[in-house]
Each structure stands twice: as C-alpha cells, then as structure tokens.
Amino acid sequence: IGIGSYSIDIHHADGISTTFTRIPPYGIPYGITVSNEIKGLMFAGRCAGMDAVAMSSARVMPICMAIGEGAGVGAAIAVKKGIDPADVDPQEVREILKKSGAIVSL
Numbered sequence: 001i002g003i004g005s006y007s008i009d010i011h012h013a014d015g016i017s018t019t020f021t022r023i024p025p026y027g028i029p030y031g032i033t034v035s036n037e038i039k040g041l042m043f044a045g046r047c048a049g050m051d052a053v054a055m056s057s058a059r060v061m062p063i064c065m066a067i068g069e070g071a072g073v074g075a076a077i078a079v080k081k082g083i084d085p086a087d088v089d090p091q092e093v094r095e096i097l098k099k100s101g102a103i104v105s106l
Contacts, residue, residue, distance in 0.1 A: 043071065
C-alpha cells in the first residue's frame with residue numbers, strides 16, 4: 001500500500017546511543033493494517049503491526065500517512081462490499097491508491 005524509505009534509527013535504553021542504518025526503500029503491505037485477532041479492527045500509522053526494528057523506520061510521518069491512507073481505502077472497500085477488512089483484496093487497495101497518485105511500488 002506504500003513505500004517506506006527512512007533509515008533505521010534505534011534509540012537505545014541507555015539514553016545515550018542510537019543505531020543508525022541506511023536501508024533501501026521497502027514495500028508496506030496491507031496486512032499490517034488489519035487485526036488477526038479482532039474481526040473488523042484496523043490499525044494505521046504507529047499502531048500498525050510490525051516489529052521494533054521495522055517501526056524504527058516506519059514511525060516517521062510520511063510513512064505513517066501512507067499506512068493511514070491505505071488503511072482508509074481498505075476500510076472504505078470493506079464497508080462498501082459488506083466484508084471484513086481482512087478480506088479486502090490488497091491489489092484493489094493499491095489500484096485505488098495509484099489512481100489518486102500514491103506511489104505503491106518501486
């Protein structure tokens with residue numbers, strides 16, 4: 001549903017050090033926006049499902065906005081079709097996002 005491109009920067013608990021790693025751009029999958037435990041529940045931005053290393057890159061606003069837009073499109077499709085957001089075809093989400101000018105692939 002989007003492309004992330006921010007480097008990984010992990011702030012360590014000691015409050016002094018940070019690990020900074022440059023990474024290539026990466027895809028953001030629709031699946032991180034849907035709960036696998038609670039039917040109908042979606043997440044966007046910093047609440048989306050990912051581990052701490054991925055979050056250290058994806059927590060910046062441009063990426064959070066891309067996740068939010070993808071989740072919103074997925075939610076709209078689910079309501080329109082009367083289906084659970086987890087059952088929405090990610091390709092349909094990507095096509096709608098592309099039509100609105102979003103960059104969804106490298």
